[in-house]
Amino acid sequence: MNDLVQLTKEYDVAVITINNPPVNALSPGVPEGISGALDRIAKDDSVKAVVLIGGGRTFVAGADIKEFGKMTSGKPRGAGLLPLLLKIEDGSKPVIVAIHGTAFGGGLELAMAGHYRVAVSSAQVGQPEVKLGIIPGAAGTQRLPRLAGVAKALEMCTTGNPIKAEEALKFGIIDRVIEGDLLAGAVTFAREVAGKPAPKTRERNEKLGNASDNAAVFSSARETVAKKQRGLLAPVAAIDSIEAATKMSFEEGCQAEQKLFVECLFSEQSKSLIHVFFSEREVSKIPDIPKETATISIKSAAVVGAGTMGGGITMVLANAGIPVLLKEADQAALDRGLATIKSNYANSVKRGRFSQEAADERFNRITPTLSYDGFSNVDLVIEAVFEGMALKKEVFKELERVCKPGAILASNTSTLGIDEIAASTSRPGFVIGTHFFSPANVMRLLEIVRGKATSKEVIATCMQLSKTLGKVGVLVGNCRGFVGNRMFGPYRREAQFLVEEGAGIEAVDKALVDFGNAMRPLAVGDLAGLDVGWRIRKEYRHLEVPGIRQPFAEDRLCELGRFGQKTEAGWYKYDDQRRAIPDPVVHELVRKWVTEAGIVQRKISAEEITDRCIYALVNEGARILEEGYALRASDIDIIYLNGYGFPAHRGGPMWYADTVGLKKVFDRVSEFHRQHGETWRPAPLLKRLAEQGKTFAQFGKEEGAAV
């Protein structure tokens, strides 16, 4: 015992309580504290059994993830968990682990070393290590199959997804679900088993299966992982480690696990995923808006416009239990919007995501309307009408007239300035951008656009609301395209240039999918509609700087009516299942157009394709960072991971550039600048950090933070 672990007694039952807020991670000091308590208990004859429990909101959420960085930089602290787990298991008095909240990672490994486990029904258990690019490193891959069976252990360790207490009971991971007070229930359980032989998990081999059955189970797990977790090291290592449990003694299995754990921990993938874990939490920290900032309670909302975005946003609000008024301009559009919402809910029911009853409940929270009646009561309005400044201003003038003071007026605009929209009202402090991504009811990203006058309360409320809505809210500044789309422009520009220079449509898409991107840059254009960008480009043509090269093939495709999936033809052609099929007609057209334009096509490597597309993102990201439109490089990463399908195991574009080395990135960008001209001028911040031998992550910590 120490500050982190306390020992108390309930007559004949000793209670060890872990108190390491907020989540009782197994930081240095915790294993030592438990070990010290066990020593005291061993000497106390009045103790017949032991309960191990977590203080505060949870049992143990795992090893302390902050320690992993110390391990990989050669400064590990503490003896690790394995010796403690053997000591618990070999103790002569039964240890009952009492679980509430989460027993994750090292927390579940600790629990499995106990002789019994009990849990409240809301508790969850899991081995989420793969989400950090590692595998369980304290015998989780050896004890879990012994308790739950090989197939369940494979599922839990490869997906990292937790299971609830009821399921854990079914699979033998826990022994009882406690109704009522957990500690009291655990103590009762302890008295029932005191004095009886205590089962050691590591000696329970009956669920490990036989070689021939297991062969099929492992090969199917490997197939699933190859398909669903393409290119990831940890899930494969988790399978190998569980296989070791079925083929070796417990001790040898533990050694095999350690070797794989260390390999994973030192991989670039794990470092990147750990960066993602902390970045996702840092994103809600805004330097000038403290945690204590007052927020506005959002009990009801309204959405203006029931089109693609408005419909999705309405569902998001209704799904979170918020009643929504949905306003349209005319009955036909309103009927269309509602029909789409209804069919989306029907699909969710069909796919088993929720029950018909839950779908009805959600749908009933939506009140369709053609007027602003009722808007005076709502706490939040999200405008999602057509993209056009005049129309937006008209709507906001109307909102100002009908909404109560203190209501938040948000715009879902993707390109227009929030300050200009705010200026059309006399309450700009309550105006903000909430930029959802399409489909709004699916995509996790929400860019929250801070206007010059937006109040801190309004920002804090929207950041908090993003969590209520199940979104990752990222605060961004008010520049054209905000952060995500501003960077996406150069990325897609390069994809088009590469096609025009001879790379081949499918080769460009393939190179980026091989890099790990979830979306193919050209196929995604077809999905969103090539005409959207074409219209925007036409509107902003007057801003183009003469002499700076622009891609043109996509515009030509639009002129031919090839808008993408909606016209069954774009960069690709589409069958009735909306599958993209390479179209020789487009290949031929592009060849003709570029020849006419005097471009000599050449062979282009996959490496050049990824460098050009990814570094185009990075170079623009560097400008955004330096101009202060994103608070931190890691915020940009979170935007790309949640809104654009950037691979999490590469940490996001800015982190990826840091891992490549900014000097190398800068040299390559400079080379592209020489070859392709002004669009590739290196961002001043990229140049400076490269010269100083620094990273974007350091910039966030030492400077930055302007939004």
Ligand code: 3HC
């Ligand atoms: N180590 C260090 N810090 C942790 C942590 C961990 N395992 N888990 C959470 N934290 C920190 C968070 O960074 C956050 O810090 P902050 O307030 O300074 O930003 C704080 O605890 C609260 O976390 P959340 O904001 O995530 O709180 P929630 O209530 O939303 O979620 C949770 C709680 C479900 C436990 C979630 O934090 C979580 O999933 N944690 C990670 C669990 C995990 O991956 N465990 C495995 C670790 S690896 C391991 O155990 C290896 C072993 O096999 C040896």
Ligand code: NAI
């Ligand atoms: P949309 O064309 O699908 O829907 C717009 C709807 O607004 C139409 O149904 C129209 O009838 C309605 N409308 C027009 N004036 C109105 C008024 N005065 N009152 C009530 N309803 C009115 O457009 P979409 O795609 O949903 O876009 C909406 C906004 O979201 C735009 O600002 C757009 O830039 C932005 N956005 C679009 C994304 C997309 O992928 N479609 C992604 C992110 C943002």
